[in-house]
Amino acid sequence: MLTPTAIAGPTPREFIVLAAAVMSVNAVAVDALLPALAAIGTAVNAGEDNRRQWLITAYLIGFGISQLVYGTLSDHYGRKPLMLAGLAIYACFAAASAFAGRFETAIVLRVLQGCGGGISVLAVSIIRDRHSGDAMVRVMSLAFLLFLGVPIFVPSLGHAILVLSSWQWVFAAIALFGALLLAWVALRLPETLAPERRMPLSPRAVSRAFADVLSRRESLGYTLASTALVGALFGIVTSGQQLFANVFRAPEVFPLVFGTVASCVALAALLNGRAVGRFGARRTSHAALMGYLLVASVHAGVACSGLERPWVFTVLQSALMFCFGLMLANFGSLAMARLAHVAGTASAVQSLVINVGGALIGILIGQRFDGTAVPMTLGSMACGLMALAMVLVAEHGRLFRPVAVPMQVAG
Template identity: 30%
Template sequence: MLALTSIWTTILLAAAVALGPMAIDMYLPALPQIGADFQADTGQVQFTLSIYLIGFALAQLVCGPLADRFGRKPVMIGGMLLFALASIGCALASNIETLHLFRFLQALGGSAGPVLGRAIVRDVYTPRDAARILAILAGMMALAPAVAPTLGGFIVATMDWHWIFIVMAAYALVMVAVIAVGIPEPLRPDNRQPFRLCQLMRNYRRIGTDMTFIGYTLTSAAIYGGLFAFLSGSAFVLIDVLGVAPEHFGLYTAITAVGYLLGNIASIRLARHLQPDQILLYGLATTLIAGAIMALLAYQNIHNPWAVVLPQALFMAGTGMVLPQTMAGALANFPTMAGSASALLGFLQMTAAAIAGALVGILHDGTPLVMAVIITVCATLGLIGYLFLVQRYPAPGFQAQETR
């Protein structure tokens, strides 16, 4: 097996963590076709994304504590097996309601990768080093939103949307084998927590009342909301409103993924000279500027794919700077409860994502304006969270004042 600090272990973790996001990104080009096949309206089709986010959020609350009790590997493997089975169910769905059900089950399994990937990094590294490793991890994961929509668009154009879920199932089964053979168990026996309801509630109460955790988590959740507002609305805006061909949709979203990758690279490089909270502030300012540009262009009725994609790429660059800092900061105070802390962080992130995504679906008016405004509001809330909470309750070693 590989050493936990090996770059190959980081690559394998990135591949495992990418499973959950892939279930979102790969099928985005298929949303209009799914609606046509099932004679479903925009809200019903968009709910296949929202129900996934809801299941993803809820499952993490159990997945994290289970991993704190039984170890990271068995829970991650079990989650991926469930993901594979549910993906096959999605492929065989005969109506939109059945697809909703299997998307929910798919999310229950898919939550294991991201929540336990974060926990494993916290198991192995100190809080400050964890921010750097999470940035590297996120940079590798940027390949998923770059490649997955392109692959999904190709499948929709040449075969059928059902095959997208077959590919997801195959990927999950490959990851089961890789994790079982390649990654050692990172959780030390003396750090294992009992899986009892009363203990679970005490742990969540302790985590949820920690002001450092609250500050970084709410800031992260707001930016996640902006990210998923785009993911929820992009297919309808770019394909239905702006006339982008489904097979070209992935190329546009790949540009936004490049923005995310560049943000991650900037985060890693800036970490040599700046404290994490300084990088976080620069990232939040970038997301707000990007959202405002997109909203202004939409308000001026400049309906062009580039008026959406380029501002979103800038937003994603800011997101690539924000998320590693907020994730590491949220987990900093909980070295022995990293699974539970990661689970609660993920739950709140996905709750914000589900709300933002649902609002885009409900309020969609046939223009890019609704999506752009929601992205801008989310970026504003993220900056407010930083100014009023993160600055007052910084994680150990994160505060900018220490650079003096």
């Protein structure tokens, strides 16, 4: 009998691109929509400008919740059936969103589309199924590098579609991406999880993972710190387009600025491995957190003084996101350090907490938009302070320690 890794399938290069495409479904669904938010809000009678931010948050909530479902079920049923089902949901509800006539309908459709986008969590699983050791690290790094290019270019694509046509075609493009990826997975990706490695469905295992994540100081602290930082990011994403359209009067510049800021996250991710190799994950991420707080404080001061300009916003947000890029992956690794025995499910639990919690924090910041950058910048600073508090909890009040602090397991 052939094992899944022995079945003819994509070439190594094709597999890396396919994995990166699966990782990218959420970036496409969110970032392509940003330039069209104003047009969509008007078309579906969203009312006041801040309400249209829910078109982003609704998707993020659906995506965050569904990851745990996909991660758990795929360990039992295999990766491919869940991936095909998720992509079908993603494409169908993206297409349906193009015909939404009411704001409430659009929100429901975006939540459901997000539930399809939760399959992105399976990208890591299919890589882990096919590779191990150094080969897995190499494939993961290459796939992640390709994925980082998506937020840089997709907003410009959404803007170009909007210039040439209507907002409905932005949803059509998202649906087409989902449909093409569905066909690619169906035709070229064999099942990667061997039958002998499949696990029985176990609510007890999920409960145990929740308990471990929430009861271990290090895991809980770094998970909540990541949640605060992602919340700040989502706050910028949900209200950034309004800032450039309503305040700077330069909506056409927003995709370029967004791409520039995203490039700084990508640069940080590329440099992170070298920094961690020299200084360790703790020292690297803790130094980045100090840098984040410094930049966020400066930006808040600039915004409160009324000196905010497009170029100032771009420079400061780029610096902020560079620090963000040096923190998030390391915080995730530190949160998982003591959870190897439930790694798969614990990772899904942490992702649920981070993305749903981050989406709620992001909409809280976005809804405070008042025609200035002040709420956004103060929100970033507040989230940085929350992250610092959570890291101090995780580290027993001490930063920059090169090794883990011995932990007591609660209960």
